[in-house]
Amino acid sequence: MSVIKTKIDRSSSDFDKNREANVALAADLRALNEKLLRGGSARAREKHLARGKLLPRERITVLIDKDSDFLELGRLAAHEVYDDDVPAAGIITGIGRIQGTDCMIVANDATVKGGTYYPITVKKHLRAQEVALGDTGLLEFCSGLGGPALTDCEGIFSGVEFSGEQWEVGSRLG
Incomplete structure (x- = not known):
């Protein structure tokens, strides 16, 4: 395999400044x-x-196969x-192995605004589905959800992409 040639001068002051900026x-x-890992x-x-x-991350750890x-x-x-702090949009989504099978996992985080849904929470949930x-x-x-966040709920389930899609897709997944 050939070596990729570079014109970067590692001894230049620009290199040092860029490196320091990237480290920061x-x-x-x-x-x-x-x-964000702490949640609320x-x-x-x-x-x-x-x-x-x-806590939701503990629930996921218990749920997925050991050492996976x-x-x-x-x-x-x-x-x-949002004006409020909403770590990870109030839900944790990801892929984990349960009894040897890869599954999408969605876990509400009740420590983030009582588990309420913001518009971006709905989008994240739908994307996971x-x-x-x-x-x-x-x-x-x-x-462990608390419904829509009253401070940002205007239009949370409006529009074609949200009207019932979450429940329709959920039912197709079983």
Whole structure:
């Protein structure tokens, strides 16, 4: 295999500046990722745990086969979209292996605004269903939802793409 030639000068000041900028951006992304993995506020998580409930990522870990991976999709959904902080659009979606079979998993996060749905939450949920229909054919839904978010619910289920599609696709998946 031939070596790809480059004209990058690793000893230049531009290279150093660009590298430092990229290292800082990567650190910011790691910090954001850690925040999104926590879900809702510390208070909401404590309240959830005090009720004897598992956090959604814990539910997924218990659900999927031991020592298997979970490929999360759309973790950045709703990031800086709304005035409220809505980590991962309030739902966790991804592909995990359950009893040896790959399945699309959707888990509501009740620590994020009580599990309410924002318009982008609906889009993320529908996209997970589309992936399930096209790829895995199976959908596992871990519910704990609180209906539409009253602060941003205008038109949440309006339009052709939302009117009943979530339930219609869900019924096709079984």
